[in-house]
Amino acid sequence: MFQMSYFYSGLGCDYIHHVDQTNGVLNVVSPDFFYIRKDGSLLLRSANPDVIKALYRRKLKVVPFLSNHWDQGLGRSALKNRVLLAKQISNAIEELNLDGVNIDIENLTEKDRQAFTDFVRLVRKGIPKRKEVSVAVAANPFGWTKGWHGSYDYEHLAKYADYLMVMAYDESRSAGPTASVGWVEKSIQYALIQKISPQKLVLGLPFYGCCWMQGHSASQAISLSLVNSIIKRHNGTIIFDTKSQSLKAVFTVKHCKGPWPQGTYTLWFKNEQSLIAKIKLVQKYHLKGLGSWSLGQENTSVWDTVFNNI
Template identity: 85%
Template sequence: GRFALKKRVLLAKQISNAIEELDLDGVNIDIENLTEKDRNAFTDFVRLVRKGIPRHKEVSVAVAANPSGWTKGWHGSYDYENLAKHADYLMVMAYDESRLAGPTASVGWVEKSIQYALTQKVSPQKLVLGLPFYGRCWMKGQSNPQAIPLYLVKSLVKRHNGTIIFDTKSQSPKAIFTIKHDKKGPLPPGTYTLWFENEQSLKAKINLAQKYNLKGLGSWSLGQEDSSVWNKVFKNI
């Protein structure tokens, strides 16, 4: 990321050339794990990209959810207010909440992330709420979780006679199961806690997007969802 920002004039030009040559609709800029030291350079890079392509082409920026208003580290690299001046919208990556076993995106955490963005003088119509189409699975005794796409959750839990509990406070489901052996699955033997998303948890977050009149919804990432969400969750939005 830092190497890119050092050469941001050249990179912005390359992006604008690609958009023109390939007749693309625009570009989403997603550079992660910078720090507050890169804040101004990153904003300037977005400015250069916006300046270099026609106004009818779209520039969007993926930003870390920041429910606590952190100004240091990765979260500090995103100047919401000034990025929004150059971008058509910011996509708030409202997922990966928990480092230890816990929700991927609890409803309270997501709401605080939206509220923070609005305090940064960003119009609701410049905010897109990113939804997780995956869960995180923690093995007992291990600290590093594994991402599980939503389309695998039902079969994985059923195969291992797991129990699903819906946590009303976070509006998130979790499954607990033990794998003795599994030739079909992505996980080694062990006891697991899997926090994921279902129809109810996704609807709770979509309700927040409607409550705050946000521009729309995004996801990480298409292809990881359970196909049923399109008819059961998104059909009537």
Template identity: 85%
Template sequence: VSVAVAANPFGWTKGWHGSYDYENLAKHADYLMVMAYDESCLAGPTASVGWVEKSIQYALTQNISPQKLVLGLPFYGRCWMQGQSNSQAISLYLVNSLVKRHNGTIIFDTKSQSPKAVFTIKHDKKDPLPPGAYTLWFENEQSLRAKIKLIQKYNLKGLGSWSLGQEDSSFWNKVFKNI
């Protein structure tokens, strides 16, 4: 039996993140999957490496064996339109074509170990997003490799994702190469 729990990098006791009793859930489950994604409410990383690591560290303070912890990683990004507070989830396999189609730029943020793209959609009836300026934070091979190294560092059981099928078809060979 596995139980998915919200990441809790700061030991919150209220709200979505604080509503899971990791220790007691672990007593009745074979695995806890820490959903280490959806970090940012406003434009920002989906899962910065620091946030993911703090989420792992918190879980380990809850009397849970590392071999009971599975790290859940995002296979999607979040796209924010300038001036809006809500975001649109974008599957990883769509990111490169979206950025290319709108002449966007991809920047890798070394602090968060996360890429982001900036682009502007003009009037394009083929696009599911309305016209406007966008920032898209997402995951790529480099960012996921940094997070997978945390699984090794803390000797966790393994990894899971939200959700299979959203990754690029070449993902598995690229990410696990040289790990």
């Protein structure tokens, strides 16, 4: 089964270390080499040729992701200057001997829908067919046509992209699952009724949980690799929610330490059983494979216990 993972905010040595933890399971790694300037042009960061070569020695495709990091102004600047930006991406791929680009522009609206699709068309046109163009799209289990979800024209994006990476996470706006199995399945079903081949869909998994402090609406993302130590430190209680196939931990911080003010917290996260439930959906609907955000946040044991056994 095809597997890709994003890599965000790290040094070159971190890329290699985390890739080596996967035991050869990954096909594609998408590091954060491509950023957007205020004028909509391309900004390269950390694109070290030695790191790229080291990843190639590990038989990986290197497909950097281009992101506006939720900044709507940057996203719209990119679309306004999309002809130039698409050319710059093409040039960077050629100069650095990269395998393509993953386009991860978020927080636009239905007003940007056509321009965004046209940008993907331009990127595809400027890159050799053997190179990959993929697009990260918002999960849309309820068929929303306005706001962020409305900016993604699944059907037409799939005509230009090798695959769409469905960001099936960040489900809950108050204390609740990061990606319940029912919500994820509805997201897959929505994508499939957009006249898209299952082999053009990659299901995105979160390698993090979300934590809410009682009385506050904002959540904090917590890497799965840190979850158990946090719960243990604060004597938290864990339950497995069968319906969502997720775990919920409740703990109380009695003395303010570091980033944790005093209070009661609810942390929703995933374990191996949760991940397997999502993998079964990929198999059920015959999707292309799996994506994940982001490499280095996971418990490294999952590469052996879950992903190596697909």
